[in-house]
Amino acid sequence: MAGLRCLRTTPRNRVDGGTVRARFGPAKRRTRTEGGEALAVAGVEILGAGAGTAVLSAGPGAITPRAPWHVVWTHSHCEQLVCDQLTARGFHPFLPSMGTWSTRAGRRRLISVPMFPGYAFLNDALDKAAHVEVRRARGIAGVLGEGWDRPAQVPEEEIEAIRRVVDSRLPTLPHPYLTEGRRVRIAAGPLAGLEGILVNVRPARGLLVLSVNLLQRSVVVEVDWTQVMPI
Template sequence: MESKINFRPSFAKKWLVIYVRPRWEKKVDKLLQEQGIESFCPVRNVESQWADRKKMVSFPLFAGYVFVKINEREEYRVRATMGVLNFIYYLGRPAVVRDNEIEKLKYIADSYHDAEVVSLDELSKGDKVRIKSGLFHDQEGRIIQIQGKHVLMSFDNLDCAVVTRVSVNNLMLTVNQQQQYV
């Protein structure tokens, strides 16, 4: 019995993930679309404040990554695009993302403009954090316990012991008087 190996490239388009240069996500997305390649770079909107004004700024939801819907013949064009570093691989082949997952991401990006991807690995018990918005806006405290995507925290500078449950997305890690968004 003979087994036939198919060496012809597949013409079926699939969503793949590419890794891009730091802070080049939106530029690579634009360059790919200018070439007629379907790409998707979900963004979140953040209000930034300078000394003289406030402005809405959009940041990529996934830092360093852009999604492309291509077939095998278009892989070279994507690789040759300025700012593209490589495809993300899984089991030796470019990682494929299901169409319904991309549709969910598009829905989230369109519906929740302030959505944010947060790594829980960056927070640990005892970390000093600042609340970004809400009832306790700009209050600093320490993490007592991490509960899924929420933390229990205590406030340092209040005259009484207040413990509250706060969403990880609403916290900013404070390190050596510099603020870093989590």
């Protein structure tokens, strides 16, 4: 990822074989941009349409729908580096990213940051040989799971929801992990059929929270609440 250094950190929760146990705490409420500027993650105004709207971009790598989805854990700022190497080795990583505004040297510009910092998804069946090959990528800390023969999996519907948000290019921000609330389904628009938790309803707009439960991380996308229905 341009402008970011790949910093080697000491991995936590490591087990034999370089696999990481899938137990992580909730995401922090603030995120840091490239220029050191912290942005609040739950403000509706940040998500408003106009010149200040942040958009999403899809990461590299094709998606293989029928293969299981796994998660690789990377060192700090190494998500793109890891995905590039895995793609070159014939794997199918998916690195969802989103735009955020950063201020550096008095100039404000839109930069792309990972939607789930420190993680990338992998759409491949992993036997022992494949697991070893994945672990050889520079910048990788491990594969979430209980061992090379029991890698954790992310449900297809959670990946599909994230992919739909990326493809929609709607304004999106990180959000504290959320599992309970008013569950709704989008009835119309680019996210039609998508399900999530509706929060911060205003006269015409609301925030739809989507989560990856394995990571205990959530993102929020602004939607027209008149296009949602309770489930």
